[in-house]
Amino acid sequence: MTVRTRFAPSPTGYLHLGGARTALFSWAYARHFGGTFILRIEDTDLERSTPEAVQAIIDGMQWLCLNHDEGPFYQMQRMDRYREVVAQMLAGGTAYHCYCTPEEVEAMRERQRAAGEKPRYDGTWRPEPGKTLPTIPEGRKPVVRFRNPLDGEVTWNDVVKGEITIANKELDDLIIARSDGTPTYNFCVAVDDWDMRITHVIRGDDHVNNTPRQINILKALGAPLPEYGHVPMILGADGEKLSKRHGAVSVMEYPAQGYLPEAMLNYLARLGWSHGDEEIFSVQQFCEWFNLDHLSKSPAQFNPEKLAWLNNHYIKLADNGRLAELAMPVLEREGAAFEGAPPLAEVIGLMKERANTINELAGAAMLFYRQPQPDDALVAQHITDAIKPALAQFAAQCGTVEWSKPALSALMKEVLGAHKLKMPQLAMPLRLIITGQLQTPAIDAVLALFSREVVLARLQKFVG
Known part of the structure; x- marks a missing residue:
């Protein structure tokens, strides 16, 4: 069996960290087995889907270098296929027309709530042997509902959560096509996973309730079932669902803030997955190690300090x-x-x-890359009359010394010895004069990067 995974975001907003982690896990699993990773844009929510959100998803995937092998496929471009399958299901009796209005369905649910029952569609238009259906209201366009099994259970062995069982009586006959003919989410996902031969579905655990519905649709279609794995959500440090108040949650905010994609990938990989005590690893190592056995059942907590630490590591490399x-x-x-x-x-x-x-x-x-503007108080504190002779000697010899870090370091030591000073007494004034600040890397290394002319010109302003 060739492993085929997919990342299937809805373009109703930016690519968030949870989505990026799901994409990473799906991508890495395909790479581990030499399989195929598919990008699918689930854009049937016409009111909320936008071209800008589609582009944000693609940009985020490109920044993370999670390259897809097939796609991107767009559900709105597959409408003819969905209509074809709906027609097949209607002909085969696994779907039926329902003429209830939304108001009638809501009234139905209100009566059930009042009676202490679970609110659900009551099957008014569901064909059954010996049942007389209501008269079709004139001019009313029907929706199409899936004929969900009334008895039995849906069970699957979730690769993250273990065995999950849902009774079919908990699932009503969901709408698979609206009155205008447009298909609905769970139906489209089932058809797409079938057509695209998806073998493994790795996604957030907010989709657990969708899975039994999709399994039943796939069974009704005679389609093979993929394996499912539902990854717990990412929480903030306070244990609450990750949101903007915890910091950036859009993936594309991170390159703007100066993060490297390899740091983000390394960090996301460790949010809900582990390989022993390994904390730092390349994408190649991750793909070699990654499997579904070590995905955590518990929510992961986002730690911006750890991400910053990893980013520092990758910046240094x-x-x-x-x-x-x-x-x-x-x-x-x-x-x-x-x-x-x-x-x-x-x-x-x-x-x-x-x-x-x-x-x-x-x-x-x-x-x-700017002119130094040292604070007057710091100048008075560090560039004293006692230190100016040493600065003058240093400036005089800068004109002929070899312009390199070792030579400049040796010159500083020579000046310190001649004036019986300690390193900070010379280094701090030099930092102020050359850079305008007291905190820099080693001053000899800083001086060596500036040109001789720049250093001499700035020294002359203070030592004449």
């Missing part, structure tokens, strides 16, 4: 040229001046050790 390309738009928005400044990739290499995001990295790199 990333190519400096790639990081520079990602950071450049941020620097440009901040008004960075690049003329005469050091190459951005070299600056990134120096600054990336402590950055948790590309935005933080770009912010730190700005010290090389």
